[in-house]
Amino acid sequence: MPFSQLPPLLAAALTERGYETPTAVQSAVLEPDAVGRDLLVSAQTGSGKTIAFGLAFAAELLQGEERFGYAEKPLALVVAPTRELALQVERELKWLYLQTGARVASCVGGMNVRQEQRNLAQGAHIVVGTPGRLRDHLERGSLVLDGLRAVVLDEADEMLDLGFRDDIEQILDTTPDSRRTLLFSATLPRPIVDLARRYQKNGHRIETMARGESHADIDYIAMTVAPADIEHAVVNVLRYQEAPGALVFCATRDNVRRMHASLVERGFAAVALSGELSQSERSHALQALRDGRARVCVATDVAARGIDLPGLELVIHAELPVGADTLQHRSGRTGRAGNKGVCVMIVPFPRRRRAEGMMRTANIRPRWEKAPTADMIREKDHERLVETIQPGAAAEDDLAVARALLEKHPAEDIAAALVRSYRARLPEPEDMFADSDQQVAQRMEGPRQGFEDTIWFRMDVGRRGNADARWLLPLLCRRGHITKSEIGAIRIGDSETVFEVRREVAERFAEALRRTAGGEDDVSIEPLGDRPPPQQTRVRRGPPPARGNGAPKYQPKPYRGRS
Template identity: 35%
Template sequence: MTASSPVDSFESLGLSAQTLQALREKGFEKPTSIQKACIPLVLHQHVDVVGQAQTGTGKTAAFGLPIIETVKPERRQIQALILTPTRELALQVADEITSLCGSMKLDIATLYGGQSIGLQIQKLRRGVHIAVGTPGRIQDLIDRGNLDLSHLEYVVLDEADEMLNMGFIEDIENILQHTPAEKRMLLFSATMPRPILNLAKRYMSTYEHVVAEQTQKTTSLTDQIYYEVREADKFEALCRVIDITPDFYGVVFCRTKVDADEITRRLQHRKYVTEALHGDVSQNQREKILDAFRRKRLNILVATDVAARGIDVQNLTHVINFSLPQSPESYVHRVGRTGRAGKEGTAITFISPAEFRKLAFIQKITQTTIRRQELPDVNTVIKLKKESIAGALENLIESGEYQQHGDFAQDILQKHSAQNIVAALIQHFYRDELDPASYREIQRVVFEKDKLKPKAPFVKGRKSSGPKKPFKPANKRVKHTGSAPRKK
C-alpha cells in the first residue's frame, strides 16, 4: 500500500458490516497508516507481513481486525497466536481485540506468568479461538502438553524488537517449531535490527515489508529536552521538573529495580504521589498500581523498561529518562508514550558527563533533535509554584465552589486582616513546598566541547558506516524472499 493510495475509510478495506459497526461504536473514523497498509494485505493476499510501526499507531487493530474477520467461531481451536514481550502488553492486546470483536463471540485466552497456570489450562481446555501471551508462559504450556497449536492460521509477533532486547528470540524460535508450516506470520516492530530481519527471512517464505507513515522515529508532538547534571543531582533535578509543571502526569524511567524503588521511596518522602513498577511487583499489585495511575489517583509512575512494556496510558504530559536507556530503540519506545493522539508532550533526559556520547549517538540513530536546557534555580521554582497556586486559587474563586464557607470566612475577618489570614493559610498548606531550604543546590556541570562528537557506544568492533539513512517513505512495500523454507 503506497502513500498515495486512495484508501481513506474502513469501508474501503473490505471489512464486514459487523466489524464496521464495532469500529463505529469505538469511535474509529479513519484507518491509520499502518492499518491502511496491513489490513488489505492480510485479508486479501496470502502473504506474510513485516510491519514497522511505533507504539500508538494503531498496529493492534492492523493485525487484529483481519484475524477477527477470518477466525471461524464454530471451531473452538486456537486459530491465532499473538506473542508479546510483557504481560501488560498481552492484557492490552487481548482487551483491544475483544473490543474490536463487537457482537462476534470469540474466546480469547491471555497467557502470562504471574497468574495461576492452572486457571489458564482450564480456559484452554474449554476451547479458545485466539491466544495472546508472553513467550515464557507459552513455551511452558507447550512443554506441559496443554497448548495445541496444530490448527493455527496466524502467528503474530508484536513489538519484536523488545522481545529481542529481553532475550526471547530463542523461546520464539522454539514456539515456532510447534506451529504448522502453512500458517501466516505477521511481525510488528518499532525498529528493524538485523536479528529481527534474520528472523523474518528464516520463518517467512515471502513477506511484504510495510513502514508506517512517519517522517521521523519519534513524534513531532513530543518536545525532547536534556539537562546536564551530575549523577548525584538527578533526583533533585527530577523534583524541580515536577514542581515547575502544573498537572504533571508522567512516567519516570530508570535502569534497575533497585533504582526504581529508591527513587519512589525518596519521592514519597517528599510527599509526591507515586508508585514503582518493576519485575518484582506482583501481578495483582501491578494491576492495582496501573489502575490508580490511569485514574490519576497517582500522577507519577516510576518504572523500568521491562515493566513498562505494554502500558497504554493516555494524555501523559511527560516521560522522564532518569537513566539513559541502553539502546536507541528503547529511547524510541520510552518517548513514544507521550505526544500521542494529537496532544503535545515532553520527554526529558537527565545526562551526566559520562553519558553525553550515548545521548549524541541516540540522536544520530533516531534522527531527532534533543535540545539542551538549563535547570531552573530554586528561586525560579518557588516563583513558578507561587504562580501555580495563585492560578488555582483564581480558578476556584471563578467557580464559586467556596460560598458555603462565606460566614466562617467573615467571622475570621472580624479578628484578623485579610493579608494575615491568607499568609497563615499559605504557611499552613504550603510551608514546605515554598521553602527554598526544601531544595538542595545543584552543581553546574561543564561539558567539554570535544564530547560533542557522536560515538556509537552500544556496538563493539563495528566501524561507522556513515550517516544513518532516513526512514523509508510512508508504507513502502518491499517484497522479500526468504533464504530458507519455513520450519515446522
C-alpha cells in the same frame, strides 16, 4: 480503508470507543496490497499497532460471519515479550471483539497456570501470551495450534533481544503452513528480517515512519546536571511540569527502589515497577496509574515497551538508556495516538558526549536547558493557581460558608489561606547543588576573595577523563564533608586537577578524604601544600586523545539516597 468498511460489529466497537479515523499503521494493514498477506510492519510506538493487527486478521477469523461460534481450537495467536504488554493486548482485543462473541485468553508467566489451562479448555478464539508460558502450554498439551489462521509477533525485536528466539521458533514450527504471519516491531534489525524470510511467504513490508525519523509528538529536552543533583533534578522536573501522569526510568532495580522511596518521602503519589515485583504487585501499580491514585511511576526498562498509560504526558530518563533503541522505546511511552508528550533526559556533566552521540543515532534533536530551579517552580505554581481558581456558579451551602468567613476575616486573608492550603499539598522543590556558570567560571579563573590563605590538593582526573568543575565540586563536598563555599579555585589539566581549600578546614577535609577513599568515584585526592603548582601547559605528543563517547574515568551512580 475507513472504519465503515470493516466488519460491522468491529466498526461499531471502534465508534463506541471514540475512534473516528484509522492511524497510519491501521490504514496500511487494511490497504488492498496488504489484505490476506503476511506482513512485516515497522511503526513508531503509540501508533495503534494492537488495533492494527486486531483489524488485520479479522477477515481470516470471521470468514464472512458476524459472530463467532464455539472455538474448538484457537484461531489466532499473539505473542508478546512481557507480561504487561500481553495483558494490555488482551484488554484491547477483548473490547474490539466483544460484540462478535470472541473469547480472548491470556497465557503469561507469573499467573495461575491451572486457571489458564481451564480457560483454554473452555474454548478461546484468540490466545495472547509470552513466549515461555506459551511454550509451556504447548509441552503440556493444553494449547493446540493446528487450527490457527493467524499468528502475530508483537514487539518482535524485543523478544529476540530477550533471548526468546528458540521459544518463538518452536511455537511457529507447530502452526499450520496456511496461517498468516504478522510481525510488528518498532525497528527492523537484521535478525527480524531474517526471521521474516524464514517464516513468511512473500511478506509485504510496511514502514509508516521514515527510517531514522524521531517521534513528532514528543518534545525532547536535555538537562545537564552534577551527578549529585540528579535526584533533585527529577523532583524539580516533576514539579515544574505537573503532568497528570509521569514515568521515571532508572537503570537498575535498586535505583528504582531508592528513587521511588525518595519521591514518596517528598510527598509524590508514586508507584514502582520492576522485574523483581510479583505479577500482582505490577498489576496493582499499573492500575493505580490508570485510575489516578498515583501520578508517577518509577520503573526499569521493563516498562519501556508496550505499556500504554492514559494521561502519561511526561517521561524522565533519570539514568541514560543503554542505547538509541531503548531511548526511543522509553520515550515512546508518551506522545501516543496523536497526543503530545514531553521527554526529559537528565544528563550528568561527565556523560554529555555519550548522551549527544546516542541522541544523534536516534535522530533526536533536543533542546538543551537548565534544570528548573526552585524559584522557577514557585513562579509556575503561582501561574497555575491563578488559572485554576476561577469564580463561577456556587452551591448555596458554599456561599453560606463564604459569607460566614467574610464576616469574620478580610477577603485578602481568606484568599491567602486558600493559597497556603494549595501549596501545602505540593512537594517542596529542591535547591540544585551545582553552581551557576558564572560561579564555575570564577572558580576556574581564580584567585577569589577570601581565599588568601589556602591549602592546595590534587586529583588524578583531568580533561582526558571528562573532568568538569560542575561535577567535581559536588564530588569534593561529598568526599571531604565540606561546603562549596570552602572550595576556591579549580584548575583542570590534561590528566589531573588541582584546587584550593581554606586552611582552617583543610585538615578536616584531608581526614574525611582518607575515610571516604576507595568509594564509587575511583578518584584519588592528595594534598600539595600551600603553594599552587605551576600552570600546566597542554603539550600534545602523537595523535590527540580520544574525545568520543567512551565512558569517563569517573562514572558516578545516577543519584544517592538521602542520608
